[in-house]
Amino acid sequence: MSNDLHICILIPAFNNGGTVGAVVERALATGLPVIVVNDGSTDGTAEILSRLPVTVVSYEKNRGKGHALKTGFRKATGLGYDYAVTIDADGQHFPEDIPTLLDHAEKDRLVVGSRNLNAEGMPSGNTFANRFSNFWFTLQTGERVPDTQSGFRIYSLGTLPPLWMVPSRYEAELLLLVLSAWKGVRIDSVPIRICYPEDRVSHFRPYADFARISVLNVILCLLAVVYGYPRLLMRKIVKR
Numbered sequence: 001m002s003n004d005l006h007i008c009i010l011i012p013a014f015n016n017g018g019t020v021g022a023v024v025e026r027a028l029a030t031g032l033p034v035i036v037v038n039d040g041s042t043d044g045t046a047e048i049l050s051r052l053p054v055t056v057v058s059y060e061k062n063r064g065k066g067h068a069l070k071t072g073f074r075k076a077t078g079l080g081y082d083y084a085v086t087i088d089a090d091g092q093h094f095p096e097d098i099p100t101l102l103d104h105a106e107k108d109r110l111v112v113g114s115r116n117l118n119a120e121g122m123p124s125g126n127t128f129a130n131r132f133s134n135f136w137f138t139l140q141t142g143e144r145v146p147d148t149q150s151g152f153r154i155y156s157l158g159t160l161p162p163l164w165m166v167p168s169r170y171e172a173e174l175l176l177l178v179l180s181a182w183k184g185v186r187i188d189s190v191p192i193r194i195c196y197p198e199d200r201v202s203h204f205r206p207y208a209d210f211a212r213i214s215v216l217n218v219i220l221c222l223l224a225v226v227y228g229y230p231r232l233l234m235r236k237i238v239k240r
Contacts, residue, residue, distance in 0.1 A: 006082040009034045012068035013089035017044035026095040037068040066172025070163045093152045094193045104188045105154050113152030113192035136217040140224045141181040171213045182228045
């Protein structure tokens, strides 16, 4: 695959020793360079990564997916990449779908891989949480994205919101979407395949993470009134 767009694949990993090796190998098969952020794993993840031709950023203490993404974005920017494709290390995403998303990659655009929430095998909790998140996102931005919780995305690194504003835990990906929409970044959704392997490890904590996301949504709704909506309205007026 040609890398004229200066794209890398970014994989945050935490205790994904059972799946990360295969995920990385399939990602490498696309021909794109791979960066893996080892988010304080205590299993065999570090050893597996040491045997693979990838750039690895590691730290001892687990700090959350948001922190891993921010660390990866900074590393990718420092290495001169303009775009980062993010996929999860648990094996749910198909790296083979990356070329489909790349067809939509442009500056000032965020591409989101959209899962079929009605697919067989889709955990019911995921479906509810995603629809809940989609509702709040539309309320906060006026836009519709069918899968706001998908971690399979292409970020234009030059148009990322200030990373100091992004939290370190699971809710980071939602905030990245909202801030990008308020900034005027176009968000494209592209259908992707999904798989939930038996040895998949999920670090989503239903009560703690759901509570944090709920609090964030309330804050974002308040900010939408005083900041988000006025910016969106002004942008529409200027376009006229």
